[in-house]
Amino acid sequence: MSRELPPLPNHLKYRLNLSNHVTPRLLKDKPVHRWFYFPHSFSPKLVEILLTEWQVPTGSTVLDPFVGAGTTLYTSSRQGYNALGIDISPLSIFVSNTKVRVYDPPQIRQAVESITIMFRTGQHNIDLTRTDRLQQAFTDAEFNALKGLQQAILVQPEQVRDLLLLALLRVQQVVSRAKSDGGWFRWVEQDCQATSILPAFVDIVNTMLLDLIDTHGPYGLCLARQHDARQLVELQEWYPELMNDCQAIITSPPYPNRHDYSRIFQIELLTLGLNENDIFTLRYESLRSNVEAHPPERELPLFIVPERLQETLDLLPDDTDRRIDPMLRGYFEDMNAVMHSAFQVLTPGGYIALVVGNVRHAGVMIPVDEILIEVGETLGYKPLTSWVARLRGNSAQQMGRYGREPARESVVIFRKT
Numbered sequence: 001m002s003r004e005l006p007p008l009p010n011h012l013k014y015r016l017n018l019s020n021h022v023t024p025r026l027l028k029d030k031p032v033h034r035w036f037y038f039p040h041s042f043s044p045k046l047v048e049i050l051l052t053e054w055q056v057p058t059g060s061t062v063l064d065p066f067v068g069a070g071t072t073l074y075t076s077s078r079q080g081y082n083a084l085g086i087d088i089s090p091l092s093i094f095v096s097n098t099k100v101r102v103y104d105p106p107q108i109r110q111a112v113e114s115i116t117i118m119f120r121t122g123q124h125n126i127d128l129t130r131t132d133r134l135q136q137a138f139t140d141a142e143f144n145a146l147k148g149l150q151q152a153i154l155v156q157p158e159q160v161r162d163l164l165l166l167a168l169l170r171v172q173q174v175v176s177r178a179k180s181d182g183g184w185f186r187w188v189e190q191d192c193q194a195t196s197i198l199p200a201f202v203d204i205v206n207t208m209l210l211d212l213i214d215t216h217g218p219y220g221l222c223l224a225r226q227h228d229a230r231q232l233v234e235l236q237e238w239y240p241e242l243m244n245d246c247q248a249i250i251t252s253p254p255y256p257n258r259h260d261y262s263r264i265f266q267i268e269l270l271t272l273g274l275n276e277n278d279i280f281t282l283r284y285e286s287l288r289s290n291v292e293a294h295p296p297e298r299e300l301p302l303f304i305v306p307e308r309l310q311e312t313l314d315l316l317p318d319d320t321d322r323r324i325d326p327m328l329r330g331y332f333e334d335m336n337a338v339m340h341s342a343f344q345v346l347t348p349g350g351y352i353a354l355v356v357g358n359v360r361h362a363g364v365m366i367p368v369d370e371i372l373i374e375v376g377e378t379l380g381y382k383p384l385t386s387w388v389a390r391l392r393g394n395s396a397q398q399m400g401r402y403g404r405e406p407a408r409e410s411v412v413i414f415r416k417t
């Protein structure tokens with residue numbers, strides 16, 4: 001029996017046929033995308049639908065300022081667009097650039113053979129002292145095997161090294177006792193898996209090789225670079241030709257739900273060579289979607305608190321965690337800066353789509369989609385009809401978890417006219 005859908009505010013319309021496309025659910029079966037994805041990745045189909053609906057000409061540039069696992073970057077470049085991705089996290093840059101690179105499969109097979117021999121015959125001589133998190137995540141034998149594998153990968157030819165390192169990150173996720181669970185992670189008990197590390201690695205690389213079968217160009221230019229989404233204007237200086245014709249931005253910023261990507265992906269970041277201090281810096285410099293991020297040192301553009309945000313903040317009960325109000329104000333001030341700089345780099349007539357989720361704090365629903373529509377209008381964008389693609393919390397089971405009001409997940413769409 002169909003339940004009646006809640007009425008929607010101005011500029012929003014239901015497109016619930018897209019519900020699977022605003023989650024990473026479909027990515028686990030998609031070649032290349034499945035190599036690594038984030039808890040809030042969306043599907044390549046969503047990128048294709050938007051580019052088709054907007055009739056963006058191929059050859060122009062598509063930008064993703066929160067590139068995450070590179071869904072927009074990979075999909076649009078495969079469709080003949082030039083694609084530029086930026087992200088504050090070196091993990092995102094590593095994953096995205098590794099996915100879009102062109103590979104020579106025989107060279108990968110040869111590297112796997114060489115790694116297998118080195119791993120089986122090598123004396124790894126690994127220093128087993130490690131941070132508490134790594135101590136809890138891996139037994140000594142697992143850590144020894146993972147580091148031995150990493151040493152063997154690092155001496156392979158540069159053209160295949162990152163792909164093999166990405167496969168190692170995947171193996172680590174399977175072996176680790178810290179399991180990512182949505183935007184959080186939990187600790188699990190499991191037996192030592194040191195002996196299955198090499199076979200698991202070979203399996204993952206074999207799947208990657210299968211995915212490379214039908215990746216033939218020509219593709220658009222494509223790259224990801226570490227940078228802050230609140231400062232997109234620098235891109236015009238760095239990539240004048242690409243940014244001369246930026247006709248579309250398709251992205252998914254973090255949601256203000258307190259998830260902290262630097263914590264969820266701490267093990268991956270350590271493997272990529274960051275130290276604990278680098279990870280703290282990344283946490284502080286990220287968008288203020290969690291209470292630990294700091295306001296940026298650079299001055300941000302003028303931000304007038306949107307009415308809809310103020311009304312919502314006024315509803316927070318007195319006993320709400322006192323870090324929530326400043327986090328939410330900071331989040332929308334940051335998003336104002338992102339959308340302000342996006343406006344500067346978009347070509348007139350260009351489009352922007354932001355996949356965002358409404359969140360609940362202290363029982364109060366924060367209408368992220370509505371507030372961002374108000375922010376965009378203030379900045380001079382024309383709001384187009386935005387799509388409510390998913391309602392979290394409309395099943396009986398979820399009602400208990402989310403309360404009576406479902407949380408919308410929306411694709412907020414504007415045009416720079």
Ligand SMILES: C[S@@+](CC[C@H](N)C(=O)[O-])C[C@H]1O[C@@H](n2cnc3c(N)ncnc32)[C@H](O)[C@@H]1O
Pocket residue numbers: 037038040041042065066067068069070071072086087088089092227228229230251252253254255261285286287
């Ligand atoms: C929701 S994920 C993006 C998921 C992506 N749409 C995908 O399909 O994989 C959000 C990303 O925002 C990044 N991020 C957080 N603060 C940032 C900032 N100030 N500038 C750029 N990226 C930032 C995080 O590192 C994370 O990769």
